[in-house]
Amino acid sequence: QSVLTQPPSxxxxxxxxxxxxxxxxxxxxxxxxxxxxxxxxxxxxKLLIYDNNKRPSGIPDRFSGSKSGTSATLGIxxxxxxDEADYYCGTWDSSLSxxxxxxxxxxxxx
Amino acid sequence: QEQLVESGGGVVQLGRSLRLSCAAxxxxxxxxxxxxxxxxxxxxxxxxxxxxxDGSNKYxxxxxxxRFTISRDNxxxxxxxxxxxxxxxxxxxxxCARDTRxxxxxxxxxxxxxxxLVTVSS
Numbered sequence: 001q002s003v004l005t006q007p008p009s010x011x012x013x014x015x016x017x018x019x020x021x022x023x024x025x026x027x028x029x030x031x032x033x034x035x036x037x038x039x040x041x042x043x044x045x046k047l048l049i050y051d052n053n054k055r056p057s058g059i060p061d062r063f064s065g066s067k068s069g070t071s072a073t074l075g076i077x078x079x080x081x082x083d084e085a086d087y088y089c090g091t092w093d094s095s096l097s098x099x100x101x102x103x104x105x106x107x108x109x110x
Numbered sequence: 111q112e113q114l115v116e117s118g119g120g121v122v123q124l125g126r127s128l129r130l131s132c133a134a135x136x137x138x139x140x141x142x143x144x145x146x147x148x149x150x151x152x153x154x155x156x157x158x159x160x161x162x163x164d165g166s167n168k169y170x171x172x173x174x175x176x177r178f179t180i181s182r183d184n185x186x187x188x189x190x191x192x193x194x195x196x197x198x199x200x201x202x203x204x205x206c207a208r209d210t211r212x213x214x215x216x217x218x219x220x221x222x223x224x225x226x227l228v229t230v231s232s
Binding site: 002032033034035037039044045046047050051056086088090091092097098099100101102103104 | 145147154155156157160169170171172205210215216217218219220221222223224225
């Protein structure tokens with residue numbers, strides 16, 4: 001049971017938009033920055049979004065992040081087959097003094 | 111460019127010990143907090159431990175507390191994870207990773223190593 005809750009899977013057609021939610025509490029998402037990671041099969045995770053809504057250099061603006069209260073959302077527009085991957089949210093939990101991840105969401109581009 | 115290379119993984123018997131290493135290059139290692147994150151086969155990411163840039167602060171997941179020890183040698187640009195009393199559920203790919211911000215921790219991870227597989231067998 002992960003501290004952060006994500007839907008196990010989402011799907012959409014190529015070219016469409018999808019959102020992935022990440023729900024937490026005041027001790028984690030509510031008072032800390034959220035990051036999002038993409039993990040393609042057989043590879044290490046890759047940072048997509050940090051500080052709730054910032055993109056590292058090289059990440060296309062098709063990827064966006066937002067946070068409201070104790071929830072965060074990753075948005076992906078103009079879906080491509082290459083976006084098929086597992087997506088994880090992560091943050092710090094100030095009460096537990098540990099890092100926490102969501103359980104991951106598998107994106108299928110139909 | 112920033113690079114993290116883990117080593118030390120392998121097959122180990124239940125209850126035994128193993129030490130992982132992570133060699134960092136391409137950035138000022140001594141300025142960044144460093145993490146270990148693991149992923150069991152077919153499972154999601156699990157945060158394991160973090161050590162602050164100067165080694166003064168370290169935190170562990172409950173699942174490894176008292177058995178694993180994170181450490182670093184800033185003179186060698188190397189991060190370590192000493193794993194004792196290994197259990198079957200410790201079987202995973204272990205990733206070394208860097209915080210997004212220098213002189214801080216808990217902000218996210220911007221660079222990951224390729225991972226090293228630890229298999230605990232009976």
